[in-house]
Amino acid sequence: MELLFVCTGNTCRSSMAEALARKILAERPAGSGKMTVSSAGVEAWQDAPASPEALETLAGMGIDLTEHRATRLTAEIAGRAGLILTMTLAQRNYILSVFPQAAGKVFTLSEFTGADGDVPDPVGQPVAVYRRCAERLESLISRALDRLAASPEGFFAQN
Structure with a gap:
């Protein structure tokens, strides 16, 4: 099971999301080890x-x-992922237009957790903005992992 976080450049939001998800999974009871976590960017250098x-x-x-x-998002990376969580609706829509085979497994992080709105890009902002972004990511990721754990077979078995 591979969980993929996607943003624009893979140097801020999705990289932080990947690291936060790994930390959260490491702190959870056994069974979370079945999931791998990675990240990519739709315009990454x-x-x-x-x-x-x-x-x-x-x-x-x-x-x-x-x-x-x-890492730049490729068809291979998108195909390997069982669930792709983007930071914005625009990123989700872009992935679906370029990789239509990803339909059914691409959501915004907010949408997947039942929250509203995009996770704004902190690039170019002070560290305080990054901290707020990381706190929001941590909360949303915890909710996403709770949702995945709540399904007996997990979300990945459905896709």
Whole structure:
């Protein structure tokens, strides 16, 4: 089971989401180990590092993001994922237009958790904005993982 987070450049939101999801899964009871987590960007510059603000924000949460390198979303990556969670509706719609075979497994993170709105891009903003973004991501990801765990066979078995 692969959970894929997608944003634009894979240096802020989706990279933070991937790291936060791994941390949350590691803190949960056994059984979460069946899930792998990754991230990509629809316009990522391949191998770009996480933004300095994302590094600082997650370091403050006890997460080391220094090894992260951006990955551009490809048909292979999208095809491998069992669930793709985007940060915005525009990203979701873009993925569905470019990779129509992903239909049924692509949602915005907010939509998947029953929340409203996009997760705004903090790029170019101060660290305080990144912290608010990370806090929102952490909350939404916890809810998404709760939803996945609540299904006896899991969401992935349905797709």
